Amino acid sequence: MDAYPFLEAVREQHPLVHHLTNWVTIYDCAQVVKSFGASPVMAHASEEAADMSGLASALVLNIGTLTRDFIESMKIAAQAANLRNIPVVLDVCGAGATSFRDRKSYELLDSARISIIKGNSSEIARIAGKDVRTRGVDAELVKADLREVAQDLAVKRQCTVVITGSQDIVADSGSCHVVRNGVEMMTHVVGTGCMATSVIGTFVGASPHDIAAAAAAGLSCYEIAAELAAVKSKGPASFKQGLFDCIFSLSKDDVVSRQRIDS
Amino acid sequence: MDAYPFLEAVREQHPLVHHLTNWVTIYDCAQVVKSFGASPVMAHASEEAADMSGLASALVLNIGTLTRDFIESMKIAAQAANLRNIPVVLDVCGAGATSFRDRKSYELLDSARISIIKGNSSEIARIAGKDVRTRGVDAELVKADLREVAQDLAVKRQCTVVITGSQDIVADSGSCHVVRNGVEMMTHVVGTGCMATSVIGTFVGASPHDIAAAAAAGLSCYEIAAELAAVKSKGPASFKQGLFDCIFSLSKDDVVSRQRIDS
């Protein structure tokens, strides 16, 4: 598959991406969407969650700093998104760390159709029902396992599953893309995982009829920008600045020459 | 009018600017105030909103990530600010996107004296009662219309109205300033609009007896710094970093030679 046409679709359509996300990385989630040429909007009041999703091309949910009320607003937004058939991306950030997170993740999955479940390997393993404990770092599961975990969960929940890591797995019931772009410095920056979710929301918002391919393309473009930024960075903060700048000016040649997606 | 004396007043008085603002750009709102030499404080609990406004030189309200409770705290803070006669600036961020936002904006306007209503053209048009729909981008209203919209609303609400855009309009019942500084890159950075509101709060906090002129001066200084930052930037993130740095070291010569305010 070619990632570039999906980037072009984002830049032509400027999709509005509605977020209910965490308070830690909320700015960066908004800025990554804007840097790709799309429009972020963050609105979580239960009174307007449905109306805002009614204007959007995609909905991104991230439970990083969840509360009970926040999850209720997420359900309202997701149900409104379902009515309009726009994609809903759920980042199960921190699943496996506390039973509250696990329970609320399941509640969300049961209360609306989620198009994409996204997490790192331990988070997704937990949502898939494996007995793992999240501690901010990936559990040590072998690569072969991860594809299987992703595809099993995709079938069970009738959705696309994304597991991010040194290689990203994007699986639905019938296909599996592996994205091999990215750099180690991303692991030293708070929010690179949350931003990946917002990027997925942006790309599927512009290409809702090809969810898995759009997600893989988004991850590849984002991580290509990271590769370009890493060359000139001196540490995590200059790297993050370069990441936004490189996303903003990402060229066709950058994407075509660097994309590493195995399908 | 000359903008520089208003900047000098900020740097001499270090006004304390109390914010009840959104969770997306809250850091940048605080940092822009501090970069100008003033002091930001963010405090939204209903139990202390009045006390904190009691210490401040200006109050900034921004409904970007509003909730019902948050609006109640804003009313308390605004009424406390009114008692002390300090300026209150309201950013009607996202007005027109949902009826909840519109309703809560009107509630705020009806519950306290607001010194300045600030928004982009579609937000202000909505608050003025026009039938527009906000989608994060400015509605296409012609320039002549905007002045009229601003001045009509200023008369109706007995306040100053600021419409930001490629040209900023600052209107009260008797005057209209147009600020022509700024660069296109600002539109690619999340939070430049929210920061503009915090800058206005900072400048009117130091010069409360000349609200419209102080607001125009603040916008001009902020956007001159943006012009200087744009020269060396490679994208939205390096631009934003340069913006704070340039605000911090903005000189009299920068302001005098570059200000473009038509009164």
Add this chain to the structure above:
Amino acid sequence: MDAYPFLEAVREQHPLVHHLTNWVTIYDCAQVVKSFGASPVMAHASEEAADMSGLASALVLNIGTLTRDFIESMKIAAQAANLRNIPVVLDVCGAGATSFRDRKSYELLDSARISIIKGNSSEIARIAGKDVRTRGVDAELVKADLREVAQDLAVKRQCTVVITGSQDIVADSGSCHVVRNGVEMMTHVVGTGCMATSVIGTFVGASPHDIAAAAAAGLSCYEIAAELAAVKSKGPASFKQGLFDCIFSLSKDDVVSRQRIDS
């Protein structure tokens, strides 16, 4: 004392540092922890606050944007931390500005064992029962007073007390370290105080048996990175970027040659 072994302990143990902190600087608090090689986690829901503290090596509480509910979650987290004997650091951010802040600070101090109380001179003076008024800037107390204030409060509350400023005082009932690193530019950046608290949490998380020395070492390392960053910065934003980068690559030689701690 030597600061470097404490930095090594952080980099070897990667302590998980649980935060309940303010919405303004939450990202920077997380990133400073990560830049030192540790793992931040931010989780404030009352339903999971105890579970998350159950996974952590230290707990950081910061009342910057406190609400009643948030303080209740802090109590739950602090009591869970007490059960596991992990250090609890409390930043009494803004104490003295409103009676609500003072009251809630006392409530926290009375509801759990706090290992370290941290603030600037006026905040700590207020918590110690002095009649001062906080306005974001340090009250003018002479240096001799500050040591006494810190040690008296340390004895009264049976904890370590940290007063940050151009010199940082780290006092418990039996000892007093004075850290003389740092640069003036730190005062122009929003969040340098909050980050200092997160750094203290990180260092005491890795060295919980020597709280005061670990806190002093953390402050020294953080401020040495600030000294290195200041050399190349052009203003507050490039300085902050350099600060994270310099923390990430801080070398033994940097620390050994620059540390200025009087014990």
